[in-house]
Amino acid sequence: MKETVTDIKDLDKELLGKLDEHIATLDLTRKEESLIPTLYKAQELFGYLPHNLQWHIARQLDLPSAHVNGVVTFYSFFSEEPMGKYTISVCMGTACFVKGADKVLDKILKLTGTQPNEMSEDGLFTVKDVRCIGACGLAPVLTINEKVYGNVTPDDMDEIIESYRKGAADDKDS
Amino acid sequence: MIKTAEALNKWKQTLINERAYRLELKICAGTSCISSDADLIVEMFEKKVAEHGLNCEIEVVKTGCFGFCGQGPILKIEPDNVTYVRVKLADVETIFNEHLLNGRKVYDLMYKNRDDEDPAESEAGMAFYQKQLRIALRNCGEINPEKIEDYVRNDGYKALADVLEQNDPEALIKTMRDSGLRGRGGGGFPTGLKWQFTRASKSDEKYVICNADEGDPGAFMDRSILEGDPHSVIEAMIINGFAIGASNGLIYIRAEYGLATRRLFTALQQARDKGLLGENILGSGFDFDIEVKLGAGAFVCGEETALIHSMEGHRGEPTTKPPFPSEVGFRGKPSNVNNVETYANIPEILNKGAEWFKSIGTRHSNGTKVFALAGNIRNIGLVEVPMGTTFEEIIYDIGGGIPGGKDIKAVQIGGPSGGVITKDKLDTPIDYDSLQEVGAMMGSGGMIIMDEDTDMVEISKFYLDFTQDESCGKCTPCRIGTKRMFEILERLTDMEGTPYDLELLETLSKNVQSASLCGLGQSAPNPVLSTMKFYRNEYEDYAHRRKKTAYSIDPEKCIGCTKCKRVCPVDCIDGKVREVHVITESKCIACGACYDACPVDAIVRP
Numbered sequence: 147m148k149e150t151v152t153d154i155k156d157l158d159k160e161l162l163g164k165l166d167e168h169i170a171t172l173d174l175t176r177k178e179e180s181l182i183p184t185l186y187k188a189q190e191l192f193g194y195l196p197h198n199l200q201w202h203i204a205r206q207l208d209l210p211s212a213h214v215n216g217v218v219t220f221y222s223f224f225s226e227e228p229m230g231k232y233t234i235s236v237c238m239g240t241a242c243f244v245k246g247a248d249k250v251l252d253k254i255l256k257l258t259g260t261q262p263n264e265m266s267e268d269g270l271f272t273v274k275d276v277r278c279i280g281a282c283g284l285a286p287v288l289t290i291n292e293k294v295y296g297n298v299t300p301d302d303m304d305e306i307i308e309s310y311r312k313g314a315a316d317d318k319d320s
Numbered sequence: 321m322i323k324t325a326e327a328l329n330k331w332k333q334t335l336i337n338e339r340a341y342r343l344e345l346k347i348c349a350g351t352s353c354i355s356s357d358a359d360l361i362v363e364m365f366e367k368k369v370a371e372h373g374l375n376c377e378i379e380v381v382k383t384g385c386f387g388f389c390g391q392g393p394i395l396k397i398e399p400d401n402v403t404y405v406r407v408k409l410a411d412v413e414t415i416f417n418e419h420l421l422n423g424r425k426v427y428d429l430m431y432k433n434r435d436d437e438d439p440a441e442s443e444a445g446m447a448f449y450q451k452q453l454r455i456a457l458r459n460c461g462e463i464n465p466e467k468i469e470d471y472v473r474n475d476g477y478k479a480l481a482d483v484l485e486q487n488d489p490e491a492l493i494k495t496m497r498d499s500g501l502r503g504r505g506g507g508g509f510p511t512g513l514k515w516q517f518t519r520a521s522k523s524d525e526k527y528v529i530c531n532a533d534e535g536d537p538g539a540f541m542d543r544s545i546l547e548g549d550p551h552s553v554i555e556a557m558i559i560n561g562f563a564i565g566a567s568n569g570l571i572y573i574r575a576e577y578g579l580a581t582r583r584l585f586t587a588l589q590q591a592r593d594k595g596l597l598g599e600n601i602l603g604s605g606f607d608f609d610i611e612v613k614l615g616a617g618a619f620v621c622g623e624e625t626a627l628i629h630s631m632e633g634h635r636g637e638p639t640t641k642p643p644f645p646s647e648v649g650f651r652g653k654p655s656n657v658n659n660v661e662t663y664a665n666i667p668e669i670l671n672k673g674a675e676w677f678k679s680i681g682t683r684h685s686n687g688t689k690v691f692a693l694a695g696n697i698r699n700i701g702l703v704e705v706p707m708g709t710t711f712e713e714i715i716y717d718i719g720g721g722i723p724g725g726k727d728i729k730a731v732q733i734g735g736p737s738g739g740v741i742t743k744d745k746l747d748t749p750i751d752y753d754s755l756q757e758v759g760a761m762m763g764s765g766g767m768i769i770m771d772e773d774t775d776m777v778e779i780s781k782f783y784l785d786f787t788q789d790e791s792c793g794k795c796t797p798c799r800i801g802t803k804r805m806f807e808i809l810e811r812l813t814d815m816e817g818t819p820y821d822l823e824l825l826e827t828l829s830k831n832v833q834s835a836s837l838c839g840l841g842q843s844a845p846n847p848v849l850s851t852m853k854f855y856r857n858e859y860e861d862y863a864h865r866r867k868k869t870a871y872s873i874d875p876e877k878c879i880g881c882t883k884c885k886r887v888c889p890v891d892c893i894d895g896k897v898r899e900v901h902v903i904t905e906s907k908c909i910a911c912g913a914c915y916d917a918c919p920v921d922a923i924v925r926p
């Protein structure tokens with residue numbers, strides 16, 4: 147079992163401030179309905195939802211932390227683990243699967259040296275398999291952050307992944 | 321602000337009269353086409369038009385999806401009635417110079433129904449569109465979804481204005497019932513009846529909920545509608561609110577649908593600014609507003625009770641019905657849940673009348689249905705056909721048949737809750753009842769075509785993997801049952817199964833079907849049962865472990881080109897140049913690389 151950290155002193159104060167500002171704008175007479183939008187905001191700010199952040203949200207919204215954790219773990223959109231700079235979502239919907247998306251996924255996992263939903267060691271990539279993203283005409287499809295790549299083959303991936311590695315390195319230099 | 325029905329009509333007339341463009345350039349800006357640079361193409365055309373000072377003559381319109389996604393990006397020029405397909409950045413120059421400036425059509429960029437045929441100039445000549453009838457998709461690809469003016473020009477908000485003017489909710493519900501419209505979200509429940517029930521529930525507050533969670537992996541019509549014609553859904557929801565006596569609407573949309581969500585927000589704001597949403601709509605005294613709720617990635621949230629729990633900030637777990645949402649729904653108040661496509665039909669039904677809608681389709685299934693055509697088929701995309709169209713017509717006339725000269729094996733319909741239609745039943749008309757008769761269901765509209773090489777056991781494993789992953793875990797039959805079923809299928813495909821596994825799988829399927837709490841579990845075994853019924857021999861091949869899993873080479877066809885040998889990732893192919901090659905079957909991992917590489921079809925699939 148992983149130890150549960152409940153102390154919020156490790157969390158970035160500035161981001162926390164922004165989150166609290168957001169919470170202050172919510173109608174807390176319906177605190178439960180405010181939870182999912184708050185989690186969205188928190189994940190947008192912090193990138194993921196560690197336990198201490200969930201505790202903080204539970205206190206701010208005056209909800210049982212078990213309820214908050216229950217919601218976070220139910221929905222696949224929320225992550226309790228840190229995410230890479232680039233999220234590669236490989237569509238495993240029916241149309242893509244039929245066109246060999248599994249082979250593309252395998253290739254990406256090999257290139258990034260990760261398992262699904264784990265961040266790569268360099269902090270650049272998190273690879274996910276997702277359900278139909280509604281671009282079946284281009285199957286197999288994957289997205290890297292917001293950009294959609296269609297008709298991809300395992301061989302295309304070398305170049306695509308490399309371009310993001312390079313992009314990240316250039317970002318650092320500049 | 322538009323304050324009366326008359327003012328709305330006047331505005332519409334002005335919009336029509338103001339339109340004095342010589343040419344309109346309609347370019348699809350749906351998700352699929354954007355990923356093939358459609359937005360850059362739009363920008364380039366806009367720039368060119370501006371450079372040549374043609375802003376008053378040529379309008380560049382960013383529209384929603386044309387449906388023919390496999391041929392995207394698509395560009396339509398009106399009134400010349402010319403459609404170009406697979407337009408690339410490099411083609412902009414040609415189209416601009418040739419067609420727009422000089423009026424010469426670019427035949428190379430037109431679609432061909434068959435390679436040896438002349439190109440089809442417009443949609444009328446494209447087999448893909450000939451048997452389609454677009455009602456729910458009527459504005460997709462026609463208007464700019466980010467402009468309320470475009471929607472109003474095409475009779476938008478007219479149905480709402482009429483309904484408010486007549487001020488007779490009972491008559492409105494009667495029209496809805498007479499039209500015969502049934503829910504397009506999967507259940508097929510008569511929409512008018514649902515409205516009537518929700519109207520009959522007594523409460524100080526009621527809600528109208530639009531289900532835009534679209535969970536079926538392989539269906540994307542709801543997203544296309546929201547991206548291409550968001551106002552039609554908004555208009556229908558307001559009408560729904562008036563019918564049942566609700567003043568609040570909610571749209572629950574999938575988190576992944578970023579573009580659709582942004583367009584919805586834009587549309588809602590425009591409707592509010594014009595006084596078509598909010599307080600005292602069109603001066604009628606009726607108030608209605610709509611809020612958007614984002615889903616967070618869970619298939620089961622498409623089920624209406626789970627959806628309501630999710631909107632309330634809970635885990636999206638379903639509860640037993642009754643009580644139905646029409647009695648106890650969001651915040652415990654009566655709520656009317658309808659699907660996006662259901663809503664998109666409504667303004668048109670009211671504009672053209674219940675009789676008109678009823679005359680389309682079959683006796684108990686009226687109107688049209690949108691299908692997402694995918695899999696091993698030539699024309700991939702969204703198609704809308706009258707109920708009663710047969711599978712054959714969709715696959716061969718609209719879909720252009722199976723590519724690569726292969727034969728069809730089956731059609732999967734209804735997604736993870738559906739079943740397969742076998743090759744000999746392709747003449748089945750598609751309507752609610754005929755599908756039930758052949759052991760399938762309408763579902764939300766995913767239609768996957770599978771060719772002769774498809775392994776049906778793998779397909780049912782794929783769907784079960786999905787449902788067991790998405791099972792919310794609340795009830796035991798679904799949580800544990802689907803997992804055990806998946807394990808049996810895995811055992812079979814790993815060649816570790818026994819004939820007894822088939823019996824076990826069947827019994828378990830039936831138990832999960834009858835004992836699960838919600839539709840997810842109740843329908844999860846459908847793909848397994850239906851494939852077991854029609855393709856039992858494939859299951860038996862696995863169960864008796866006589867299924868071949870390695871590729872081989874046909875010595876008659878092999879020309880010894882060495883291509884397969886070079887691509888094999890595990891080096892299990894031997895042979896010299898210009899001599900027949902051989903696969904060592906024990907080493908083959910069945911990746912299929914050789915199959916794709918072979919220029920003469922000499923590789924035999926397992």
Ligand SMILES: Cc1cc2nc3c(=O)[nH]c(=O)nc-3n(C[C@H](O)[C@H](O)[C@H](O)COP(=O)(O)O)c2cc1C
Nearest residue numbers: 503504505531534535622623624658659662839840
């Ligand atoms: C597991 C499950 C998933 C569902 N997913 C959806 C969905 O994604 N979209 C949808 O509109 N309806 C879905 N439904 C059906 C809804 O519960 C509900 O019947 C529908 O939204 C009612 O609208 P309609 O009458 O207009 O079809 C689902 C049902 C079940 C059991």
Ligand code: FES
Nearest residue numbers: 239241242281282
């Ligand atoms: S199945 Fe991949 S986009 Fe639809």
